[in-house]
Amino acid sequence: MNKIKEFFSEYGKIISKILINHIAMTVFGIIVLISTSKSRVLFHASGALAILMYMFLLYMIMWELGAQNKVRVEAGRIKKDRWLGLKISLVANSLFILVSLVEMILWFFVTPDAVTGVNNACGVLKIIMNYVYGMYLSISSLAPNFGAMHLLLAIPAILCCTLSYLAGLSGMKCIFPDKKENKKK
Numbered sequence: 001m002n003k004i005k006e007f008f009s010e011y012g013k014i015i016s017k018i019l020i021n022h023i024a025m026t027v028f029g030i031i032v033l034i035s036t037s038k039s040r041v042l043f044h045a046s047g048a049l050a051i052l053m054y055m056f057l058l059y060m061i062m063w064e065l066g067a068q069n070k071v072r073v074e075a076g077r078i079k080k081d082r083w084l085g086l087k088i089s090l091v092a093n094s095l096f097i098l099v100s101l102v103e104m105i106l107w108f109f110v111t112p113d114a115v116t117g118v119n120n121a122c123g124v125l126k127i128i129m130n131y132v133y134g135m136y137l138s139i140s141s142l143a144p145n146f147g148a149m150h151l152l153l154a155i156p157a158i159l160c161c162t163l164s165y166l167a168g169l170s171g172m173k174c175i176f177p178d179k180k181e182n183k184k185k
Contacts, residue, residue: 011088017061018092018161025054029135047138051156054135058157059164059175062088066168073169085165089158096132100151103129107147126150 008015029050036042062085072078081087090097103125109118129150130140136153143149167174 007087007091011084011091014061014065014088015092018058018089021054021057021061022092022157025050025057026132026134028053029137030131033134033137043141044138047136050135051139055156055160056175058089058160062161062164063168063173066165067171068168069165070169070171080169082166082169083162085162086158088165089161092161093154093157096129097151097154099125099132100129100148100154104147104151110147122147 029047032046032050033043036046065088066085069078069081069084073080103122106118106122106125110122111119130137133140133150133153140149140153164174
């Protein structure tokens with residue numbers, strides 16, 4: 001219990017940042033995708049832009065944390081944890097993953113021609129998750145009747161957070177690498 005409390009006290013701000021960025025990019029994605037919905041090409045191009053922007057924000061948050069922890073690890077103040085980015089991302093996305101799992105389970109019990117409580121519940125969860133993953137609407141519109149779609153949409157954020165943290169922890173810059181100066185002697 002103390003480890004969980006310690007985890008949240010130390011990384012609660014990072015988890016909050018991830019959730020705030022998720023909400024902001026959801027709103028951005030929905031607005032941009034609604035405004036470009038008349039053109040299929042623009043719809044998917046703006047969807048790709050929204051996803052890339054979301055991944056960039058996650059990259060910046062987690063790379064910075066990894067770089068800070070690199071200094072702390074080298075100074076011997078903390079133990080190196082390669083899975084911290086994964087843990088933080090799983091905690092930040094846990095509610096979305098849980099609702100997606102419920103939606104996927106209900107999807108197996110949906111009957112195509114009947115109006116049942118399961119159909120209604122699955123439909124409501126699908127609408128909620130489309131809003132939660134607003135930046136991914138261009139992707140989720142490609143397979144609207146795939147029950148595990150929203151569960152799969154959590155994977156890019158989890159991978160991005162994990163790999164970004166590892167990049168920061170190792171001192172590697174992926175997006176803005178340091179310029180190497182050619183010194184002539």
